[in-house]
Amino acid sequence: xxxxxxxxxxxxxxxxxxxxxxxxxxxxxxxxxxxxxxxxxxxxxxxxxxxxxxxxxxxxxxxxxxxxxxxxxxxxxxxxxxxxxxxxxxxxxxxxxxxxxxxxxxxxxxxxxxxxxxxxxxxxxxxxxxxxxxxxxxxxxxxxxxxxxxxxxxxxxxxxxxxxxxxxxxxxxxxxxxxxxxxxxxxxxxxxxxxxxxxxxxxxxxxxxxxxxxxxxxxxxxxxxxxxxxxxxxxxxxxxxxxxxxxxxxxxxxxxxxxxxxxxxxxxxxxxxxxxxxxxxxxxxxxxxxxxxxxxxxxxxxxxxxxxxxxxxxxxxxxxxxxxxxxxxxxxxxxxxxxxxxxxxxxxxxxxxxxxxxxxxxxxxxxxxxxxxxxxxxxxxxxxxxxxxxxxxxxxxxxxxxxxxxxxxxxxxxxxxxxxxxxxxxxxxxxxxxxxxxxxxxxxxxxx
Numbered sequence: 001x002x003x004x005x006x007x008x009x010x011x012x013x014x015x016x017x018x019x020x021x022x023x024x025x026x027x028x029x030x031x032x033x034x035x036x037x038x039x040x041x042x043x044x045x046x047x048x049x050x051x052x053x054x055x056x057x058x059x060x061x062x063x064x065x066x067x068x069x070x071x072x073x074x075x076x077x078x079x080x081x082x083x084x085x086x087x088x089x090x091x092x093x094x095x096x097x098x099x100x101x102x103x104x105x106x107x108x109x110x111x112x113x114x115x116x117x118x119x120x121x122x123x124x125x126x127x128x129x130x131x132x133x134x135x136x137x138x139x140x141x142x143x144x145x146x147x148x149x150x151x152x153x154x155x156x157x158x159x160x161x162x163x164x165x166x167x168x169x170x171x172x173x174x175x176x177x178x179x180x181x182x183x184x185x186x187x188x189x190x191x192x193x194x195x196x197x198x199x200x201x202x203x204x205x206x207x208x209x210x211x212x213x214x215x216x217x218x219x220x221x222x223x224x225x226x227x228x229x230x231x232x233x234x235x236x237x238x239x240x241x242x243x244x245x246x247x248x249x250x251x252x253x254x255x256x257x258x259x260x261x262x263x264x265x266x267x268x269x270x271x272x273x274x275x276x277x278x279x280x281x282x283x284x285x286x287x288x289x290x291x292x293x294x295x296x297x298x299x300x301x302x303x304x305x306x307x308x309x310x311x312x313x314x315x316x317x318x319x320x321x322x323x324x325x326x327x328x329x330x331x332x333x334x335x336x337x338x339x340x341x342x343x344x345x346x347x348x349x350x351x352x353x354x355x356x357x358x359x360x361x362x363x364x365x366x367x368x369x370x371x372x373x374x375x376x377x378x379x380x381x382x383x384x385x386x387x388x389x390x391x392x393x394x395x396x397x398x399x400x401x402x403x404x405x406x407x408x409x410x411x412x413x414x415x416x417x418x419x420x421x422x423x424x425x426x427x428x429x430x431x432x433x434x435x436x437x438x439x440x441x442x443x444x445x446x447x448x
Contacts, residue, residue, distance in 0.1 A: 039212030053220030072188015365421035
């Protein structure tokens with residue numbers, strides 16, 4: 001059974017970037033695109049270094065599409081897609097992929113749900129047939145729905161309710177985004193998960209899990225003709241369906257900063273976190289999101305960054321510190337900073353030191369050497385993804401799912417290289433403003 005990725009602020013690393021924070025650049029081979037007769041969009045990324053393929057099926061449905069009172073339905077349905085069909089019962093989907101030497105999994109975010117298989121290239125028709133079958137014939141019996149609902153509730157208990165950092169992040173997201181559905185957890189609120197039933201599942205399945213709502217990405221040792229032939233044979237048997245229209249949500253104005261302190265007996269180490277609501281790649285003016293990406297790398301991307309050097313190495317106020325920019329979203333993105341204090345250091349002391357560093361970025365442009373280092377690190381990380389077929393396919397799938405293009409993926413390294421010192425300072429000044437922020441203190445102790 002797949003386990004959904006629960007996106008949370010990572011304090012164990014120097015940055016809390018999302019899985020695909022930096023898209024991979026294009027392969028030397030061209031990226032090919034076409035559509036099937038039922039409306040499925042297909043992208044082929046040839047990579048002939050090994051006789052392996054990665055198939056990813058991205059549906060334009062995520063937690064923002066959860067109906068009112070049923071948060072977590074999109075994530076729940078990620079699980080349901082592994083419950084079997086009349087032809088492929090129970091967990092035979094995953095077993096069939098494994099018997100053929102492959103692996104499969106899935107994940108859900110606010111904006112999309114993706115399923116993938118990595119397998120030998122001659123088994124591509126097999127996994128296409130499996131995906132097409134569950135797109136049309138999923139078993140949505142009462143017993144399956146009830147069983148998987150309990151699985152999701154248990155997953156939430158393990159991944160969120162028993163993790164004080166995840167709970168804190170959940171509360172901060174709700175405060176940051178106000179009434180926008182980005183403030184609802186992808187996994188859902190417990191009491192609303194319990195209300196998911198067969199009727200709700202059937203309606204969600206019919207109106208979202210359709211070929212005309214899907215993007216098929218195939219990366220690997222294939223040609224466009226190979227993929228067109230196999231995809232047509234497998235997926236065109238599934239007819240297009242009437243889709244539920246995607247709502248366009250307002251992003252309410254924030255009138256002031258939000259602060260919260262959470263005390264829990266299971267907190268072992270205090271933690272400072274702050275998130276700013278900022279523009280995403282889909283909202284930003286040219287170069288603006290890239291400047292935020294570079295700012296995050298300069299400020300807290302690794303052990304050479306300002307936050308780490310100043311707070312951990314030089315001033316010895318923290319044991320870890322970092323920053324990240326989450327800009328791959330249909331609506332607003334977020335910019336986060338975090339720090340773990342050394343024993344004896346108060347969180348307000350740490351916050352004051354962080355504010356001093358943030359203020360510096362609004363007044364002084366980064367040096368040419370620091371900027372060049374950050375740009376080189378970002379571009380190098382993207383280049384390394386060429387060697388990971390899954391990451392390469394993911395970069396294109398994620399971009400297309402939120403309304404960007406393959407060209408946006410291909411040109412990203414050049415746009416990062418074009419970021420100027422002034423644009424970094426402008427991004428810090430414009431986007432890292434108190435009224436757009438939520439600051440959290442997580443501390444050990446009894447709840448208050």
